[in-house]
Amino acid sequence: MKYREILFIAAAAALAASSAAADPTVKVTVVGLKANQGFMMIALHSEQAWSGAAVAKIKVAVTAAAMTVTLAAPAPGRYGIKMFHDVNGDGEMATNIVGFPTEPFGFSNDAPVRFGPPSFADAGFDIGPNGAAQTITLR
């Protein structure tokens, strides 16, 4: 019994140690939220899937003009963030009839847009073993 407990404790300690060694999370501070309604929809993408499926997603109710959330990456590496403020709460990024966003949006590095999402080259940033931080201005 004691032996098993010791084993358990050892395993837990090992787990704790390994997660302390690699914590590939990104702390995202979003500024410029214009209305305390709806949700922030934030997606973390790998370079290969910059225009494909996200590796992590989070949906957070908007309650302040600036908010901070954390997303976990599967492993350290280079990532990019796409986000929008789902003001009407329908889960979709609203666009007009010709496809331009009509809800506020943002990208990591505040990468500039030119009638379309920025390239990964502009929006990509590194998440190291100790994590990363990004401030995204909605626009």
Place this chain on the structure above:
Amino acid sequence: MTALTRREIGALVLGAGVAAAASSAWAKTVADWRLGFKTPPETLDGDLKLLEGRLPPELQGNFYRVGPAQFERAGERLGHWFDGDGMVQRFAIGDGSVRHKGRFVSTDKRRSEQTAGRFLHSGYGFGPKAAAELRRVDDINAANTSILPIAGEVWALWEGGSPWRVDAQTLDTRGRQAFTGPLDGAPFSAHPKRGPDGDVWNFGVLGRSCVIWHLAPDGAVRKTKLIELPAASLMHDFAVTAKYLVLLLPPMHGDAGGEPKSLVDRYRWHADRPLQVLVLDKDTLTIQRRHELPARFLYHLSNAWEDASGTIRLDAFLSDDATFAVKTARDLALGRANPDPTGRLTAITLPPDGGATLDVLPGTGEFPRMNPRRVGSQHRYTYGVIANGIARWDLATGKYDTFSYGPDTWSEEPVFTPRQGATDETDGWLTTTVLNYGLGRTELAVFDARRVSDGPVARLACPYALPLGFHGDFVAA
């Protein structure tokens, strides 16, 4: 980029030839056509002085015009005429006198550039030294192209953004016209057509996406539809008939590739491709007919109508290519050259079987207008600008009457106002402006539309010169 800018400045300083070398810059008060491309003060208010003739007592109301008016910031010269911030001009005509008021439209583009103190936005044909990002079309909407009087206010329109609402009396900017949902920020071109029922039709293009708009007389949306064009064509104007919408797609296509510095740099002229015509049914907004014309470029149509056999007739100023969009409008803004208009008024016949014939009328011109009561129905006369004057083309005889203001003038769009109760197509007046750069002022001229060659029935002088504008409209009192 800086090399190019230096070259442009060099061209500006040296002028197009030796003779121009003496007139070194804009700011200099040289009485030449460049006066029409000078930034005016933020606000203009003045009374006009009668020079000759007499204002027709029945012609009372507000004549609105709009055009680009901000030509430099922080020492940087605007590189394309179509990108100057819009300034609305109002000539209040009543009881024998005329008062002028001019105000800039306070667009998002203008406000952001005022705050920054420099040009920020890459637009129709100008890419500033330090171009900001492009989030939405309205970032570069200069509200500088035409005027739509609607619901007691005036909308200042641009090529493909939202209308900007302007107070009809004070000319204060009220804000962006808030179409809702999927219509927010959707392209609304500068050439809406108001039919005899007061309804407004328009189109708006982004690439191959074309939004068709049908608005009630008060601006409420009746119907819209997104259609896909056969090509991303640079299309500025269109026409309506009783049954149809007629879209003319010149072979200036958005396939230039590379890294375009401005919208027009995305486009390439294809002399080997036709000018495509799409005919849409007004009820279903579906394409009914297609026609092909030879490769021609155009900005403006006058009017279209269909006869009992279903043949559609229209007239438009056609040019051989898109030189104006890519070169002339840059030369004008940069003070390099001011060539005469190159458009030839062309009567176009589109039989129901899909053929097409072109009849070219005499002279060259631009800015066609006609009796607004005939929009969509048969018209015989088109009025327009020629070098130093205006003209009236008779589509029945193929002849034209002209009037010249003389040298050192730049004539602007003649707007037709029918006489109240008139039934004859020509019974009304043409209200127009002319930059008399020889005398350093803008003048207002009113013509009897039946006798264009006789010259204006009244001509009045503004106390100052206004920048050259594009389109206007007359709102009768």
